[in-house]
Amino acid sequence: MSRPLTESDLIFPTQSLSISSTLNSLKRSALSTHNRLSSIQFDADFVSSISEAYGLPLVANERCGSWYIPPARKAESVYFKSTDGHTNEWKFSVRRLNLQLLDLVGRDGGCVIVDSTRRGKSMPDALSKTVPVWCCVMNRALFSEEGVHELHTAPQAVSGSEHAQIERRIDGFVRDFLDICKPDVEALRSKIRKPMRPIWVTQTSSIPDAPPSFPEFHPIVLCTASRRVNGAEGSEGGYIQGAADDHEAWSQGLTPTLFWSHRDQLLTTNEEDLPDLIKRLVEEETASDAAPILIKPTSTLYISTAQNLNPASFDVVISCGPEPLPGLITKSKTRYLHLQCQTGKLGSRDLRTQLKRLPILETWLPPGTSDQKILICDSTGKDLAVGTALAILCMYADASGALTFLPHTHAKIDKKVIKQRLAWLTTTHPTLNPPRATLQSVNAWLMPNPSASAAHASPSPPRTPPQPAPPGRPTAASLFTALHAHSPWSFTRTLSSALPSHPSGTVTGTATFTPLPSSRPALLYTEEGEFATTTGLKFTTRMKYVYVLRGELDNNAERVLDEEWLAVHFFSESGEEGGGDGVGALFVEMDMVGMEVVDEIASVKNREQHLCGRDLYAAVWEVPVVSEGVGMRWWKVRYDVQGPKKEYVSETRYTRM
Known part of the structure; x- marks a missing residue:
């Protein structure tokens, strides 16, 4: 007779039941170094085929692009940041001019710029927006007499509304390029002789059988090296989208040059032996002579x-x-x-x-x-x-x-x-x-700060002192300090919706500002309140935003000793750049330069309307012009929202508790 079943027969040991541990193990296996290198090789073959199909040289958008191009085939390096193409943060960088690209384009008739991105996007923002903005700025600056040169953005990645908002900034970017950088326009124009136009290529694109001719412009082929992966990472049999992205996290010191120099050896080495091989290759590379x-x-x-x-x-x-x-x-x-x-x-x-x-x-x-x-x-x-x-x-x-x-x-x-x-x-x-x-x-x-050396300066003729700023006129720094110093705040918000699908009503509650451990001065805004709708419903609401003090050398030192302003970001556990500081994507920014003061109340609008999906958000803040020694007792913010499915006004008044 067989033994009756016991509880231990039905319940697996804890070690074998750890689903989380098993899933983590599977993910580590799928994202192994060997799979990454194999994926890079696969994508590099596609990149090479694009160069041959268009008959154009390969250019790496650093840092990621060099992994997909054998060093012998890399004609040039450029640095176009994806963050310069993020929604509502579009910019033309006067630090990253990439003018060396013009020599190559003029000599070879165009180029293929290579970059990649991880799971979740079909192409990086650097290729869909940053490079197209650069091309348009160069075209308008160098060929202004030939008429207005259109902005071309990737239609599969950029909506019509976003394209229009970027278009409105182009003329300002051109002025910055000409005024700040003071380029030799004639010399630059002599290099390329005709405008540039971006063309987007992914692994799903149709590839020409023979190099096409572009008599009206220089083609800038923007090649996304990796194919898009749907679902979880590692769900396509070991292929990893954007395998070279953020290589510091997995490469163990391996560089693109080392990879291509020892590609065959690396790809044929077992996963368990790869760390030792990479360590040895890195040590040998470190011992090489410096190249000035x-x-x-x-x-x-x-x-x-x-x-x-x-x-x-x-x-x-x-x-x-x-x-x-x-x-x-x-x-x-x-x-x-x-x-x-x-x-x-x-x-x-x-x-x-x-x-x-x-x-x-x-x-x-x-x-x-x-x-x-x-x-x-x-x-x-x-x-x-x-x-x-x-x-x-x-x-x-x-x-x-x-x-x-x-x-x-x-x-x-x-x-x-x-x-x-x-x-x-x-x-x-x-x-x-x-x-x-x-x-x-x-x-x-x-x-240097002029006041620091004033004591050592030689006497100067007397001059009329500058007129002082209005007493108590708020600055970005004073607002930032007051929001935290007087926290918590009580608030009342009225929501007036023009659409029956979205309720109108009143929200009452409290809001707090607490410092965040960020590289930038940042405050976490947390609110909790009760929403009473005009239809008689009541429910609890909670929201989080991050207020960031921007200014001198902020935004990766893009603005040098510029004015200060406040930016409101969405809250993200990981942060927009993955740094874990909670600072997510940009929502709205205060235009402190355009501040208006009427009857001792300062009114500040947002710099640009925020596009969220297909909805536009416009903001206005009101702050009292306080007297000396009197802290800020209240402040207000109003949001006007327009879109196909949203149309409402939100007005919130905050009061010191």
Whole structure:
């Protein structure tokens, strides 16, 4: 007779019942390094076929694009950021001009720009919007006499409404390019001779059998390397969409150059042996000699890493790091300056005080020695060395890039000069883009606070003092401080809907502002209230937003010493950039410059209407102009919403509790 079933026969052990553990294991397996490299190879074959089909050279949009192009076939690198194409944050970057692309386009008649994106999108915003904006700005700036050049955006990724909003900004972008960057329009126009037009290609696109002819324009083929994956990652038999994206998280130090140099070995190695192989390849690569990069348009200023540096061909070497370079202190031929800086953000802070040592170059390189070569280096060649190069370019380079080391004051250096010199660096190579903290230090040195040196200034003739700002007139910083200082707030909101599908009524409740652990000054707005509709229904409402203080060197240092303003973002657990700071996509921004004050009440509109799906949101804030010593006791915000399925007005008044 068989043994009766017991409870232990029916219930599996805990170890084998962990569905979460099993799913995580399956996901790790699907997203393995081997699967990523195999997916990159698969997509690279598609990229190569596009180059052959159009008869055009391949250009990598860094950082992702280089993984999909064998180094021997990569004609150029560019850096177009997807964030410059995010909804409501469209911009033309005067830092990332990518003018080196014009030489290639003029020589070869066009190009194929390669990028990719992870699951959830058919193409990256850099290809659907950022590059098209760049093409349109260049066309209007260089060929203005040929009429208005249309903006072309990817129809499968950009709605008509979003396209129209971007179109309205183009003329402003053109003015920024001409006024801030002051390009040689005739020289640039001579390179390409006719306008550029984007063409979008994905793995589902039809590919021409023979290279087509485009007599009216230069084709800029925007190639999304990866095919779109529907469903969860790893749901297509080991293929990973955008496998090269965010490679720092999985590559273990492997670079595109290393991958292509050892592709066959990497693809044929078992997953369990790959970490050791990659570690060995990375160590061998680290031991290679540094390759200096000449900063254009100069002819004597170079940047490199500090590994195995060969200083023999340079007259001056400047290193940034905790310790001086071994051997250089005793060199007699090479003049050596060590800027002692720690690593990371602490090093950026140290650079602010170390830059004061740069005037030694005026002694080492007097007039008549303009042909002497200068090398600047740090551990990566991408951080402190770039900041130091920027300072030298601003202090000693003229508009043509010629370096003359004469005693210099900072009086002529303003944010336009800094942006122009930044454009030189990023045009030379996309990686020469200093981090925000380093750029802040350079700006603090180049444009010191006038009040800091007022005590040492020579007497000046008396002048009429500027008129003071109206007492208590709110600034972005004062509003930001008041929102937090007087939290919590009680509020009453009236909702007036013109559509029967959306209720009207009143919401009453409380709202709090609490600081977020973000790299930017940010407050988490949390509200809870009761919504009483005009039809007699009542229910609880909860909302979260993030208020961010924007301004000096914010937005990845895109604005240099600009005015401050407040931006309202949606709340996201992971954050828009995946940093976990809670700051999600942009909702609306306060136009502090356009503030109007009537009867001691300041009215501030939003900079641009927010497009959410097919609905447009317009905002107006009202804030009292408070007297000295009296805190803000109330404030109001009104949203006007228009769309095919929404049409309502929301007015909220907040009062100090």
